[in-house]
Amino acid sequence: MKTKKIISLLAGIALSISMLVGNSSFQTVAKATQADTNLVKNGNFDTNLKGWGNYTTDGGVGKVSQQDGALNAEVDNCGNVSYSLQVYYDGFKMLKNGKYHLEFDISSTTDRKVEYTIQRNKGDYRSYTYGKIDTTSKVQKVSDDFTMTEDNDKAPRLAFNLGNVGGGDLPEHSIKIDNVKLVLLDDTGVTYDEDDAPKVEQKIVLNQLGYKPEDKKKIVFRAASEDRKFRVVSTSTKEVVYEGYINGSINNEAAGETDRFGDFSSVKTPGTYTIETDGLGSSYKFTIGQDVYKNVFKDAVRFFYMQRCGQEIPESLGGKWAHPACHTDLARIYGTDQKIDVSGGWHDAGDYGRYVVATSTAAADLLTAYNDNKAAFGDDFNIPESGNGIPDVLDEIKYQLQWLLKMQDQTSGGVYHKVTCAGFPGHVMPQDETAELIVCPISTTATGDFAAVMAMGYENFKDIDPSLAEKCLAAGEKAWAYLKDKPNTPVSNPTGIVTGAYEDNDDTDERYWAAAQLFKATGDSKYDDAFKALENKKISSGLGWQSVGDFGNLAYISAKGADQNVAGNIRNYIINEAQHIVCLDKNDGYNIPSGTKGYYWGSNMNVNNNAIFLAKAYKIFPNEEYLEYAKEHINYCFGKNSLGKCFVSGYGTDSMKHPHHRPSIVQEKAVPGMIAGGPNSGLEDPTAVAELDGLAPARCYIDNQESYSTNEVDIYWNSPFVCAMAEVDRD
Incomplete structure (x- = not known):
């Protein structure tokens, strides 16, 4: 599965603690086990850039590669700030009172200044050491001996800022960096944290x-x-x-x-x-106990309130994660000077972007959970609308539908793919991301998902809020009309935008879902005909943001007037798939169907989607094994896994505590009720590469705020978690 990569932005450079440019010899022998060991595990770049990341933002244009045994950065445009182009290394620790030696070789094909820093990778991003180098075509060795005077930092960053450091326009050029070393020379006076000791694994x-x-x-x-x-x-x-x-x-x-x-x-x-x-x-x-899941279920649902954008989260409801209204400025439509109001909605994940395809599947999961287990959702989940006589989950969905309506172009009916800034913010609270908001172009995948969830909105609100329901249906039908005249359009980030792309090369499954939901909502034969025409094609199954075919399948078999031959085929497919999942479950030590290749970005989403699928199959054919193994998938999330880790923040003895989630990072405490993405054998962030290389796939997870490929949170990961718990009575 393709998925987005969330890369943290280095947002500021502070003054140095101590710095010396020139030659310096290694000094006192340290007592620590890491003494005289290069903390940069791939500083010679002999074969690859393993462990290193790179970033462009704010006008920076360039690319990084391994070339001739060195890191080579081709700079096309320096951008507007020093970190407009940056290469960085994570996955090491800095210890208070430790004496360190940093050195590296650097050259540039044009004379220019380059910054280097080892710094805190959150909050004010202050430097532990910093230098500004005048680089030329001649290779120079830069050395820096310094003492770490701040508290222990388990997740600092070594970065080279190759953007607009010295000011002025520069021609296209390249910068070469090689032989990077960071060594702890002397740990006299260092106090090691308790969790630096080897952890005794649960057996x-x-x-x-x-x-x-x-x-x-x-x-x-x-x-x-x-x-x-x-x-x-x-x-x-x-x-x-x-x-x-x-x-x-x-x-x-x-x-x-x-x-x-x-x-x-x-x-x-x-x-x-x-x-x-x-x-x-x-x-x-x-x-x-009968109510063992009561609190975690409420917190998992409340996570969506905590992700609200464009609205104040008061301290009485948000606790230490409270914040004023954020992202309320008008947003510019990409490639134009036109600005529109797209305030509201949910922040997607650990970042503050809002993405139509992700939010649509999240809303669909919550509505599915509500419709299948209304008793699980009360009016007392501690959100502003609590006590208004409407289940709080519907209030939350209403907030999201109102935002989605703003993302539709009123002339054409097409739906904009996302609204974000050009790049990701640093580790800041949402009100402190103040860069320009940009609405990215209309996509057919976003338009299809929008049409589907608007039809679901109509069904769920027609008796509660008829005005909103009619708006939703009209908007969904307008989106469908747009799709009818538009071919499939692959999605990728436009030039200059580096936030989550939510790439998708095929919109057939989105159209399939939209046709099914609109048919269910209206009974109109044109949607039935469209669905059946698509049903003859090979549709991507799934309940994730990129493959949504099973949302369409579940909608169609529950629609009045559905063609029973088609519905029967779908039911048979669901039962066959459920049997396959159970067979795989029985052959796995933890009763999940992942195998060696099933641990990818967001693997916990797949675990919970399989639980949903099994619960749905049980409603068609009540095989008790379907429910039994659906519950085992949830047990896996709560700690029955090879890591002995509860992937849900705030719950269990060994829970996820350091998510890649900016409010949690800033406040140094995780919002409760969030589920981590989970093990990812792809090792798609520098921290994962540094800490997890060589581990078995199921163990490729680290509870570290910088491991965005294993430890980020997301609305479309929490939503199947909520849905799975509701489907098997875990509320």
């Missing part, structure tokens, strides 16, 4: 929140031992309430381990427990 893993009394309760023992039995122990009385056998053995290639299993489903008495063995120690504690 007994399960759902860290717990289970409802009637649930199946399965454990994974992820290490070889002589243990043949396990005990369930009450944390309050210390009594053994159950003793069971450890059975089976699976070679889990995706996790690089052997898994064995236990089952304590017969334990149903509410309380808090641990699992204990003689050889593998204890599990994290967990709870058995």
Whole structure:
């Protein structure tokens, strides 16, 4: 699956702590294990740029490559600020009182100034060391010995700013950087953080929140031992309430381990427990209770309120993540001087962009969850509209629909793909992203998704807010009329825009979904005919932002007047796919169908989408295994995985604490109820490359704010998480 890459922008350069340009020899031998070790793991660029990232913004134009055993940056335009072009390295630590040595070789085909810095990668971006170099065609070695005087920093950045450093126009040129070294010379006086010590991995893993009394309760023992039995122990009385056998053995290639299993489903008495063995120690504690998921479900839904754009989030509702209204300026339509109001909506992810295709699938997930389990959604989720007599999830959807309506061109009916700034902001609160807002061109994928979700809006609001419902239906039909005369148009970022592209080369599945939802909403045969014409084509299945075919399938089989031959074929497809998922689940140590190739960007979305799919299949054919394994997918998210990690912030003993989510980074505490993207064996950010290289696919995850390819959060990852929990009564 293609997906967007969120790359943090380095937003400021501070004064140096101490700097020396010239030759300097290595000094005192450090006591630390990292002493005399190059913290830059690929500083010689002998074969590739592994571990290095690059960034362009604010007018900068250029590209970076490995060439002749060095990093080569071709600069076409220096842009407007020093960091308009930047190359950087993450994935190391800086320790207070540590004495460091930095050195590198640099040259340029034109005389110019270049900045280097090691700095804090959030907040005010202050430098721990900084220098400005006059570069020429002659290779010079730059050396900098300095002492880290600030508190320990687990996620700093080494950066070279190749943008507009010295002012003035420069011709096209190239800059070569090589032999980069960063060494801790002396750790006298350094205090190491407790979590720098090797972590003792959990050998007994399960759902860290717990289970409802009637649930199946399965454990994974992820290490070889002589243990043949396990005990369930009450944390309050210390009594053994159950003793069971450890059975089976699976070679889990995706996790690089052997898994064995236990089952304590017969334990149903509410309380808090641990699992204990003689050889593998204890599990994290967990709870058995009817309301064990109540709080996490509410927080997972409230995440969407916390992502609201264009509206004040008061302290009474937002806590330490409160902020004034943001992104309220008019936005310029790309390539024109025309400005329009596109305020409102949800911030997409760890960044503050708003993307139609992503928000449409997120809204569809929430509406699906509501329609399938209305009892899960009350009017008391602590948002401004709570208590108005309308389920809060519908209030949240209404806020989003009102924004989506602004994204439609009123003349043509086409829908703009997204609104963002030209580049990503630094680690700032939303009101502090003040660069120009740009509305990117109309896309057929955005227009198709818009038409579909507007039809869903009509169905859900026609009895609650008839005026809004009619606006939605009219807008959806206008979008469909636009699509009828437009061919498929592949989507990519326009020149100068480097925010999430949400690329898509085929809009057939978006049209398929739109036709199904409009037919369901109106009963108009023209939409039925359009759907059936598309149904004969090969449609991309899926419940993600790029492949939305299954949204269309689920809409059509629930539509009054649907062609029963077509609907029957779709139902058979759903049952066959559900059987396939269950078969894969049974052969995986953690009962998810990922295999060695299933850990990609946003893998946790796929885990929850499979849970939704199984729950939908159960409604067609009530095979109890479908529900059983749907619940196992959710157990995986709450800690029953090879990392022993609860991917949901604020919950479980070992939860995700450092998401790539700007408000959480700024406030140094994660908003509760967010689910991380999860393991990604592609290693698509420098931190992942530096920390996860060589690990088994299922273990390619790091709870680090800079690992945007494994630890970002997103509305269209939380939405299937909410939907999956609602579908299997996890509320």
